[in-house]
Amino acid sequence: MRNFITLEEKGSVREFIANDLNNAGLRIDTNKYRNIIINQLSPHITNNLKQQQQGSRVFNVPLHQMDTISVKIDNFDLTVPIFLRWCFDCIRRSIKHEGLFRKSGGSQRVKELMARIEDGPLTPSLSPSNTVFDVCSLFKEFLRRLTYPLITYPLQDLLLDCFSMRSLTLDKKIDMYLNILLLLPDEHLHTLIYILRFLHEITLNERDNKMNAKNLAICVGPGIMRTIIEGKTNIMTEQCATSVSDIVETLIINSTKLGYITESIYERSQMLLEMRQKEVISNSDESFAIENGIDNGISSTGKINDPTNAKKTS
Structure with missing residues (x-):
């Protein structure tokens, strides 16, 4: 396998990924695949843009406008939001607490944390009254408020189409999921890898925190894949929510495979x-x-x- 993140020229690789996905049965016009890449940061609805606040640094802004930091995970040098690393460092200190991301933090405390982050340092000190669940809720709010969803709308469509293909084995679907995500803009791909790796880390402590990949996918999946139903964001049908949960669960379990391509594609x-x-x-x-x-x-x-x-x- 070849490290995709370190490649200087990714365009030709993405062309072959799109072509292979098309040959596997997904409806991708390979002649127009560049439009998928270029236009995927154009939201289907403008509500998120209207919510964008003047001077906001973390919430209601696109990933590419955030202050970032370089983090190393295995062979990857990832560029991710500073806020996100602070968030995960806080949660990691209490990684064995039962119900991470399932139990809600105090709504008022979460609002106060948001305000402190927007007005002050991106890595604030927690007050004695703050709990790990406050930070977990803050992370989920961060995902919900991204101007463009972490997994962009066109690629969500491809993931859901792939999920519904009954002729594919699970292993084949996993390969296709991982390849679809390589079509993400770099800042989204880096951040997604970072998040999925951290969620996988949480599952390694399942005996204590009672959070396996399925439970985490139910809690965090709707933020990672914000689907659109009848022109409204953040609203899912029950069937769609189940599909999203299953896809995100699979991604968490296979998070260490994301970011690589086969030698054949390379x-x-x-x-x-x-x-x-x-x-x-x-x-x-x-x-x-x-x-x-x-x-x-x-x-x-x-x-x-x-x-x-x-x-x-x-």
Whole structure:
């Protein structure tokens, strides 16, 4: 497997991912796949944009506008919001508490924490009255208030389509889920990996905190995948909520696999990249020769020159 995060040129890789997903049965127009990448940060509805507050640094703003920090997880150097690392560090100190993300924090204390973060340091000290459940609720509020959902709308559609394909084995679905998520904008992909890895870490303490991947997916899934029903955000049908929960549970369990591509995809993408680079060089040389009338086999009119003609006239 090849580390996708460290690749300098991801475009050709994403083209082959889109093509492979299309061949597997998902409806992706590979000729227009770039629009999926480019336009996925255009929300289906404008309510979130209207909620965006002037001067807000964490809540109601897009990920790419937040103050970030670099964190290292295994072979990944991830760029994630500073707030998020603070949040997880706080929760990690109480990782064995029963009911993380299931039990709600005090609503007033959560509001006060939000205000302190927006008006002061992004990593505030907790007051004696704050509990780990306050921070868990703060994290869920962060997901709900993202201007664009962590898993963007077009890719949510692909995940749900994949989930509903009965002809696929679970292993095949997992592979497709992981590849679909590689189409996310980098800041969303980095943040998603960071979150899923932390949720997986919580499940390793399930004996004490009673939170397995299924329970966490029920509690956090609706924030990670904010689906749209009849033009309204944050509203799910019961069937959709079940699908989202199942998908997020699978992602938590397989979180250590996200961010990698197969050697086959990498090698094909490199061949495509090399071919395009050669075409660019060839076209550039040809244009230069035409503009300057250089006899490299191409005349100034663009016609093929016969090198022997020059010898006959000399």
